[in-house]
Amino acid sequence: MLNRERCSPTIIIERSIKVFIILIFSIFIEVASVYEEGDMEDIGTGVGIIIGVIAGVALLILFINWLSWINTYVSAVDDNLIYESGVFVKKKVSIPFSKINPIDVGRNVFQRIVGTEALKIDTGAIAENTDEKSEMGLIFSVKRGEEIRDYIISRSSQDEKILRDAGQSPIIEHGEPKWAIKAGFGDFFLYGLTSSSVLKAFGYILLVFTFVAQLSDAILDKLMDAADPIIDSTMGFFASHSILFLILLAIVLIFIFAVISNIINILWATLRYFNFRVARDGDNIIIKYGLISLKSYTLPVRNIHAVTTTQNLFQQLLKKTSVSVTSIGYGNEQNETALLFPIISLKNAGLLIDEILPEYSGAVELKYSGKKGIRFNVVVPMIVWGVIFAAAAVVLSVIFENLALALTLPIILYALIAFGYILEHKHTAIGYNDRAIDVQSGGYRKTRTHIRLDAVQSVSTTAGIFKRRRNLANFVVAYHAPAMQQAVMAKSFDTAYLEEIAKIIEE
Amino acid sequence: MEFQKVGKKAKAKWRFSRSIMLILLLIPFVISIFSYIYDGEIGSLIFMIVSGAFVVFQLLNVIVYPIIEYIQWAYLITDDRIEIKKGIFWRTHTIIPISRVQHVCAKQGPVQRMFKLGTIEIMTAAGLHKVEELDYETAQQISDMLRNNVNNKLAELESKEQVAQDA
Numbered sequence: 001m002l003n004r005e006r007c008s009p010t011i012i013i014e015r016s017i018k019v020f021i022i023l024i025f026s027i028f029i030e031v032a033s034v035y036e037e038g039d040m041e042d043i044g045t046g047v048g049i050i051i052g053v054i055a056g057v058a059l060l061i062l063f064i065n066w067l068s069w070i071n072t073y074v075s076a077v078d079d080n081l082i083y084e085s086g087v088f089v090k091k092k093v094s095i096p097f098s099k100i101n102p103i104d105v106g107r108n109v110f111q112r113i114v115g116t117e118a119l120k121i122d123t124g125a126i127a128e129n130t131d132e133k134s135e136m137g138l139i140f141s142v143k144r145g146e147e148i149r150d151y152i153i154s155r156s157s158q159d160e161k162i163l164r165d166a167g168q169s170p171i172i173e174h175g176e177p178k179w180a181i182k183a184g185f186g187d188f189f190l191y192g193l194t195s196s197s198v199l200k201a202f203g204y205i206l207l208v209f210t211f212v213a214q215l216s217d218a219i220l221d222k223l224m225d226a227a228d229p230i231i232d233s234t235m236g237f238f239a240s241h242s243i244l245f246l247i248l249l250a251i252v253l254i255f256i257f258a259v260i261s262n263i264i265n266i267l268w269a270t271l272r273y274f275n276f277r278v279a280r281d282g283d284n285i286i287i288k289y290g291l292i293s294l295k296s297y298t299l300p301v302r303n304i305h306a307v308t309t310t311q312n313l314f315q316q317l318l319k320k321t322s323v324s325v326t327s328i329g330y331g332n333e334q335n336e337t338a339l340l341f342p343i344i345s346l347k348n349a350g351l352l353i354d355e356i357l358p359e360y361s362g363a364v365e366l367k368y369s370g371k372k373g374i375r376f377n378v379v380v381p382m383i384v385w386g387v388i389f390a391a392a393a394v395v396l397s398v399i400f401e402n403l404a405l406a407l408t409l410p411i412i413l414y415a416l417i418a419f420g421y422i423l424e425h426k427h428t429a430i431g432y433n434d435r436a437i438d439v440q441s442g443g444y445r446k447t448r449t450h451i452r453l454d455a456v457q458s459v460s461t462t463a464g465i466f467k468r469r470r471n472l473a474n475f476v477v478a479y480h481a482p483a484m485q486q487a488v489m490a491k492s493f494d495t496a497y498l499e500e501i502a503k504i505i506e507e
Numbered sequence: 508m509e510f511q512k513v514g515k516k517a518k519a520k521w522r523f524s525r526s527i528m529l530i531l532l533l534i535p536f537v538i539s540i541f542s543y544i545y546d547g548e549i550g551s552l553i554f555m556i557v558s559g560a561f562v563v564f565q566l567l568n569v570i571v572y573p574i575i576e577y578i579q580w581a582y583l584i585t586d587d588r589i590e591i592k593k594g595i596f597w598r599t600h601t602i603i604p605i606s607r608v609q610h611v612c613a614k615q616g617p618v619q620r621m622f623k624l625g626t627i628e629i630m631t632a633a634g635l636h637k638v639e640e641l642d643y644e645t646a647q648q649i650s651d652m653l654r655n656n657v658n659n660k661l662a663e664l665e666s667k668e669q670v671a672q673d674a
Contacts, residue, residue, distance in 0.1 A: 457633035460601040468598065480632035487633065502602040506587045 002076035002151055010114045011139040012065045017110065019061050027054065074138055074148075081121070081152065083136050093136070095121075097155035105149060105296040107142075112294070117145040121152065153284060153298055177286055181352055183276035183342060191273065191322070191343040192266030194314035243404050273342050280356040285325070287340070299338060303328040305455035305480050307340070307360050309349060311446045313423075319346050323353075326449075326481045360450060364438040366429035373492030376467055377425035382418055389414045420444055430475055430490040432501055439477055439488040449488045455480045459501050471495045510581035510592065517580075517640035520622040521573040529565045536562045582638045584649060586656055589629060591638055605653075605660045607631045613650040615643055629653070 027050065073084040081100065083093040104120035111117055119138045140148060238246060274291035285304070288296040306326035315321060323340040341352060354361040369377060389410040397406035424443035431438040437456055440448040457480055461473035473495045478487040514520075539555035575595050583590040589603045608629055615625040625646035627638040641649065 455632075457607045457631035458601055458603040458636065460599055462594070462597050462599045464597050473600075478631070478633035498600065498602065502588060502604070505602075506604045506606070 002074065002081075002148060004073050004075035004082075006069060006073055007139045008114075008116045008141055008144075009069060010111075010116050012062060012069050013114075014110055014139065015065045015068075016058070016061045019065075020058055023057060023061075024054065074136075076151070076155070079155075081155075097152065100152060100156045100300075103149055103152060103298045105145065105294075105298075107290075107294040109292055111139070115142055116140060117142050117294075119145055119149060149298070156300065177279040177281040179277040179279045181278055181341065181344075181348075181355075183273060183289075185270065187276070187343050188270040188273060189266055190318070190320060192269035193262050194312060194318065194320065194343070243402075243408065247408065269342070276342060278340060278352075278356060285340070285356060287338075297338070299325065299327045301357065301359065304357070304360075304452075306449050306451040307353060307357065308447055308449045309346075313444045315343070316446055320344065321346055321349050323349050325357075326451075326479075328480065328482065360436070360452070362433075362435065364431040364433050364436055364450065366431040366438060366440060367493070367497070368429045369425060369490075369492045372470060372494070373428070373472060374425055376472065376492045377428065378418075378421045381421055385414060385417055424491075428490050428492070430493055430497065432504055434504060434507070437477055437501065437504075439475075439490050441488065441490055447488075451477060451479045451488070453505060456505050459498060459505065461495055461498050463495070467492065473498070475501075477501075508583060508585055510583045510590070513577065513580050513582075513638075513640045514622075514624050514642040514645070516622040516624055516642075518573040518577050520618060520624055520640060521576065522569050523622070524618050525565065525569045525573075529562070529569055532558065532561050532565050580640075584653065584656075586660070589636070589638075589653070591636060601636060603629060603631060603636055605656050606664055608653065608657045611650050611653045611657070613643075613646045615646075619643070627653070 067087045068085070071085060071087050071090075073082075075082045075084075076097075077094075079098070080094045080096055083095070085091050085093075100121060104122070105117055106120070107117045116139050119140065121136050121138065138148075139145075241249075271291050272293075273289050276287075276289040278285065278287045280286075280301075281298075283301055285299045285301060286296070287299070288294070304325045304327045308324050308326065309321040310324065311321045320343050322342050323344060325338045325340050327338045340356075341349070344352060350361070393406050393410045396409070397403050400406055420443040422443075423446075424441070427440055427442060427446045429438075429440040431440075434453070436453055437451045438448060439451070440446070456477060458478045460476045460478070462476065463473035467473055471494055472492045475490045475493050475497065476487050477489075480486075536555070536558040539551060539558050543551040543555050545551075572595055579592065579594065579598060581592045585605075587605055589605065589608070591599075591601045591603075593599050593601075609632060610630050612628045612630075613625050614628055619625055619640070623643050624640050625643035627641065627646050627650055629636045629638070638646075638649075
């Protein structure tokens with residue numbers, strides 16, 4: 001049962017802390033800059049004022065969040081979940097249980113300390129041109145949260161609806177489901193090792209540097225002063241060694257950097273995906289994981305429209321893949337992916353799908369772009385890149401007056417891009433049968449999307465004049481998915497496939 | 508069934524609406540010419556070349572592209588599907604099964620109203636498709652026809668499902 005009730009009062013403190021931390025942080029930066037400029041002669045008075053301001057702001061934030069909490073209710077009326085909110089402008093959202101999509105359960109560190117959990121309920125609705133989200137965030141004690149979650153799942157289940165229609169009372173089962181598969185340390189190790197990104201690590205370093213620069217100009221100046229002799233000696237070092245030696249040194253340094261970022265990545269993967277487990281429970285897929293922040297989400301199978309396997313270059317070499325699903329109501333936010341398993345061998349991925357998503361099992365035979373498409377997928381783009389890099393090499397040789405140096409970087413980049421195009425051409429494929437359409441694409445990052453046929457909304461081809469002459473076109477399959485992933489593309493395929501695909505979708 | 512062309516006044520409408528943009532682009536181009544004549548600096552010359560390039564592209568957009576678009580744009584509506592062909596250099600051919608249409612809407616903007624043209628918007632769960640610059644009356648008729656087709660198709664599918672369930 002779900003009578004009209006409020007969330008746990010701990011939500012007031014939790015939300016206040018979040019706002020407060022941001023506020024304190026900005027005040028701290030402001031104070032640091034004022035202090036450096038020497039405007040604050042009487043430090044004692046200044047600190048007193050700051051503490052007073054902070055205390056006042058904290059009380060105000062607490063009061064606003066208390067007002068929000070006291071006016072927020074959730075209840076179940078007939079076949080709808082009712083969510084009431086708003087202090088001055090009252091809002092009442094009514095969602096039919098049958099329209100509720102994934103229920104995402106999370107527990108961050110604060111919630112683990114105070115014994116609560118966050119329930120994110122999603123309808124999957126997309127309000128065009130507005131900032132309104134289809135999600136509602138509720139916080140309850142763990143026990144109450146589980147009861148509400150089970151209640152909503154049972155009310156939204158098709159089986160339960162049949163029982164209710166037949167006048168029988170539904171059976172709500174509690175407890176852990178039978179887990180189909182659990183991830184071990186080996187999986188985290190491989191995931192961390194293969195999903196490492198050197199560029200990401202560079203990004204984090206840049207972020208830290210920007211943060212320091214924001215915090216204090218004085219600290220930045222000192223850092224720059226300290227860096228000056230290092231820069232000078234580095235330039236001297238470059239001048240006194242050969243190009244070949246410098247290239248080898250750069251490769252070694254990149255390797256060391258990659259190893260360090262891999263280690264960090266493995267630790268991050270272990271913390272994030274610790275005890276990752278997945279199970280099929282009636283009409284739903286249940287996924288749980290986490291060490292510090294716990295996460296659990298329930299995906300109704302009827303809302304899963306596609307299964308995607310993604311492999312970066314390392315994972316392609318090791319024949320491993322990560323498996324995710326496209327589910328309505330999940331994936332509307334940036335970085336929100338309904339991961340079915342972080343890393344698994346290709347063979348076991350098939351077995352996993354067979355066990356927990358038999359609706360998606362069964363192979364679809366892929367058709368490859370082949371020799372006909374190689375001209376457009378590899379040769380033409382490489383000619384274009386060749387012209388660009390040749391021009392770049394000419395400019396560099398004029399600037400540096402050193403042909404070897406001017407050629408090295410463009411040649412390395414050109415080779416990497418060429419390899420990417422060749423891989424992409426090798427992977428690009430499309431396949432279909434009476435149950436699904438498969439689209440495979442990507443070079444260094446290979447993805448295969450297995451789309452349920454009734455989720456496919458349209459199919460398009462796009463071709464320039466040269467492709468049209470050879471009856472080739474790029475295929476775009478648009479399917480019912482969250483806003484950020486609505487279409488997949490396969491390049492340079494025979495246009496005859498368009499009619500075949502259109503016919504099977506219509507049927 | 509054969510593909511249908513867009514409205515006969517489509518070319519005139521495209522030319523009219525794009526001419527407005529052409530006038531806006533001509534302003535900086537004329538200013539840059541006078542500026543170059545006045546100061547003769549390299550900056551003014553670059554500005555003149557860039558704004559001139561935009562004017563040339565827009566001239567193509569006003570004079571040449573409407574002819575190509577009129578020849579290449581086409582649509583086909585049957586009981587089972589909607590097909591739309593679009594594009595100038597890169598041609599797109601889209602097929603939408605009738606059963607996937609969520610709703611249909613006939614629209615008319617102020618410039619389209621001047622030329623008695625309209626657009627049909629076809630919404631699916633994966634996005635919006637448009638058949639643009641049709642005679643407005645035709646657009647309304649097609650919109651009504653599509654609604655009927657969608658309802659008929661859905662009824663047909665539901666009865667098929669019912670038969671399958673009963674079996």
